[in-house]
Amino acid sequence: xxxxxxxxxxxxxxxxxxxxxxxxxxxxxxxxxxxxxxxxxxxxxxxxxxxxxxxxxxxxxxxxxxxxxxxxxxxxxxxxxxxxxxxxxxxxxxxxxxxxxxxxxxxxxxxxxxxxxxxxxxxxxxxxxxxxxxxxxxxxxxxxxxxxxxxxxxxxxxxxxxxxxxxxxxxxxxxxxxxxxxxxxxxxxxxxxxxxxxxxxxxxxxxxxxxxxxxxxxxxxxxxxxxxxxxxx
Amino acid sequence: xxxxxxxxxxxxxxxxxxxxxxxxxxxxxxxxxxxxxxxxxxxxxxxxxxxxxxxxxxxxxxxxxxxxxxxxxxxxxxxxxxxxxxxxxxxxxxxxxxxxxxxxxxxxxxxxxxxxxxxxxxxxxxxxxxxxxxxxxxxxxxxxxxxxxxxxxxxxxxxxxxxxxxxxxxxxxxxxxxxxxxxxxxxxxxxxxxxxxxxxxxxxxxxxxxxxxxxxxxxxxxxxxxxxxxxxxxxxxxxxxxxxxxxxxxxxxxxxxxxxxxxxxxxxxxxxxxxxxxxxxxxxxxxxxxxxxxxxxxxxxxxxxxxxxxxxxxxxxxxxxxxxxxxxxxxxxxxxxxxxxxxxxxxxxxxxxxxxxxxxxxxxxxxxxxxxxxxxxxxxxxxxxxxxxxxxxxxxxxxxxxxxxxxxxxxxxxxxxxxxxxxxxxxxxxxxxxxxxxxxxxxxxxxxxxxxxxxx
Numbered sequence: 001x002x003x004x005x006x007x008x009x010x011x012x013x014x015x016x017x018x019x020x021x022x023x024x025x026x027x028x029x030x031x032x033x034x035x036x037x038x039x040x041x042x043x044x045x046x047x048x049x050x051x052x053x054x055x056x057x058x059x060x061x062x063x064x065x066x067x068x069x070x071x072x073x074x075x076x077x078x079x080x081x082x083x084x085x086x087x088x089x090x091x092x093x094x095x096x097x098x099x100x101x102x103x104x105x106x107x108x109x110x111x112x113x114x115x116x117x118x119x120x121x122x123x124x125x126x127x128x129x130x131x132x133x134x135x136x137x138x139x140x141x142x143x144x145x146x147x148x149x150x151x152x153x154x155x156x157x158x159x160x161x162x163x164x165x166x167x168x169x170x171x172x173x174x175x176x177x178x179x180x181x182x183x184x185x186x187x188x189x190x191x192x193x194x195x196x197x198x199x200x201x202x203x204x205x206x207x208x209x210x211x212x213x214x215x216x217x218x219x220x221x222x223x224x225x226x227x228x229x230x231x232x233x
Numbered sequence: 234x235x236x237x238x239x240x241x242x243x244x245x246x247x248x249x250x251x252x253x254x255x256x257x258x259x260x261x262x263x264x265x266x267x268x269x270x271x272x273x274x275x276x277x278x279x280x281x282x283x284x285x286x287x288x289x290x291x292x293x294x295x296x297x298x299x300x301x302x303x304x305x306x307x308x309x310x311x312x313x314x315x316x317x318x319x320x321x322x323x324x325x326x327x328x329x330x331x332x333x334x335x336x337x338x339x340x341x342x343x344x345x346x347x348x349x350x351x352x353x354x355x356x357x358x359x360x361x362x363x364x365x366x367x368x369x370x371x372x373x374x375x376x377x378x379x380x381x382x383x384x385x386x387x388x389x390x391x392x393x394x395x396x397x398x399x400x401x402x403x404x405x406x407x408x409x410x411x412x413x414x415x416x417x418x419x420x421x422x423x424x425x426x427x428x429x430x431x432x433x434x435x436x437x438x439x440x441x442x443x444x445x446x447x448x449x450x451x452x453x454x455x456x457x458x459x460x461x462x463x464x465x466x467x468x469x470x471x472x473x474x475x476x477x478x479x480x481x482x483x484x485x486x487x488x489x490x491x492x493x494x495x496x497x498x499x500x501x502x503x504x505x506x507x508x509x510x511x512x513x514x515x516x517x518x519x520x521x522x523x524x525x526x527x528x529x530x531x532x533x534x535x536x537x538x539x540x541x542x543x544x545x546x547x548x549x550x551x552x553x554x555x556x557x558x559x560x561x562x563x564x565x566x567x568x569x570x571x572x573x574x575x576x577x578x579x580x581x582x583x584x585x586x587x588x589x590x591x592x593x594x595x596x597x598x599x600x601x602x603x604x605x606x607x608x609x610x611x612x613x614x615x616x617x618x619x620x621x622x623x624x625x626x627x628x629x630x631x632x633x634x635x636x637x638x639x640x641x642x643x644x645x646x647x648x649x650x651x652x653x654x655x656x657x658x659x660x661x662x663x664x665x666x667x668x669x670x671x672x673x674x675x676x677x678x679x680x681x682x683x684x685x686x687x688x689x
Contacts, residue, residue: 021652202455211665
């Protein structure tokens with residue numbers, strides 16, 4: 001390592017590297033599975049159905065459940081928390097029963113939406129009836145509860161210290177928490193595998209750069225091989 | 234420079250000449266201190282016959298304290314080959330030691346830092362073993378883990394993880410080492426060379442599993458450069474793969490739903506692919522003439538420039554004629570169309586022309602041999618008429634057409650899989666420790682976690 005390091009790097013010619021690449025077994029079924037996994041975890045149900053029909057690759061999960069999951073996500077993101085809660089309970093009532101914190105966050109989001117809609121009387125009633133009792137049962141949620149209820153006392157919430165709660169990002173946060181809980185309840189993964197391949201490629205090339213000079217993939221979208229500059233000597 | 238099958242440590246080396254050697258009785262994996270043990274100058278250490286192999290990602294060995302001797306002044310760890318053996322491991326530079334008398338960790342100097350518990354042969358254990366009448370080991374046992382991926386040394390005592398003792402351990406050749414200082418201290422090591430009869434007491438599979446998970450997590454933490462156009466790289470890769478495979482409907486759906494209509498399926502691509510599919514079907518059906526005609530239409534100049542694929546197709550046509558019972562015609566065709574191609578210079582795509590022409594000769598001989606059998610398909614070279622051989626030829630022709638038309642054989646997604654796998658294999662070959670524990674399939678499998686070793 002260190003001095004003279006570059007001189008010790010092995011030079012792998014384009015021909016030799018091509019030969020190594022050809023020796024790598026690439027099974028179509030494996031590739032199809034990775035593609036299907038991407039479509040399914042990202043929630044592209046229509047595409048997944050088309051792919052199943054065209055390639056015969058099994059989705060590995062119930063695509064109808066993904067449709068549900070995507071609709072629930074959409075409901076939270078569009079501010080219709082009530083509908084989201086209803087649909088989650090249709091899907092699996094245990095999810096919200098078992099995850100009190102998640103349920104609290106959904107109720108909190110509901111309160112936020114009521115305030116956003118200017119329905120202050122309803123918001124107050126909702127807070128007293130549904131949110132306050134939860135805070136008593138779960139002291140760890142108390143601070144968040146107080147912070148949310150405080151929204152009621154600001155006339156212009158958007159310029160208050162609590163403005164973040166009114167953000168679209170807060171909806172996204174709640175929607176993601178719910179999405180992850182549904183995925184977990186179905187023993188499904190939240191992350192597709194395909195990005196792992198890209199990460200491994202970047203990692204492996206970087207490690208190999210220290211030991212060898214060889215044709216690299218620089219552009220991940222094209223996958224083109226770039227040959228190293230010719231040796232100095 | 235590849236680190237292939239280096240020997241691993243298997244026993245203590247009692248043959249090293251050093252002043253301290255006479256203070257030790259070394260017997261394979263056992264060592265006993267038999268010196269005076271008056272002060273630090275009487276210390277004596279031993280190291281193993283081989284260093285830990287350079288490409289070994291995780292090396293584990295165990296040391297049992299069979300006798301604490303007078304003061305239990307024992308040090309366990311690693312040292313390079315040039316560390317003097319009249320010192321305890323850890324006192325000298327390039328040595329690392331965990332000492333039993335005070336539980337301190339030493340590295341490169343005579344004062345250590347508080348690290349773990351002391352270790353010894355406890356009297357309680359001893360009396361229990363004696364009273365129960367069965368032979369149990371009475372002493373503490375220490376597990377030692379050299380992690381080359383994270384460059385750490387970690388110890389366990391009776392299976393309990395004591396945490397990382399040393400970081401930035403960068404020496405390339407480290408030998409397991411044990412040092413002693415007072416009379417009758419004795420240890421026995423297990424280097425895992427005979428696991429069937431002497432299994433490790435520590436859960437090595439778990440230790441490896443944990444290290445592997447940390448490694449996977451760090452690889453998956455790698456930042457991937459964003460697409461220049463701000464589009465989804467994964468989406469585009471999937472689109473390219475689907476188009477390349479001819480899954481046009483799915484490709485169109487991905488273009489619409491995933492990529493928001495920023496790309497589209499090109500009609501020319503669809504037509505070209507359908508043509509290639511037809512050509513492949515012709516080859517698979519044994520209709521080489523049709524395949525040749527269509528190839529000339531789709532890729533003019535390919536057959537003239539790429540003699541290898543042209544020869545293989547002509548050879549196949551020759552074989553198919555024999556199969557059809559047109560022997561006389563086949564012989565005439567072979568003379569006029571197949572043999573002349575044999576001695577033409579190698580294809581423009583390069584490669585080793587001598588080995589290619591040897592393969593060509595062999596192929597022609599196999600085809601000619603078909604003439605000798607009433608039923609050529611069941612003869613010894615009948616493979617030429619089997620679907621597998623035809624499919625392979627069809628795939629080779631498909632590749633040749635793709636390359637000829639300036640397209641790549643693989644989609645970008647496949648190219649990335651090949652490149653990542655080849656780079657990882659090259660790392661493994663070059664002795665890169667972390668690469669030894671990584672596997673592409675595990676990263677792409679449905680399970681989230683890598684399987685623990687030994688799992689089915």
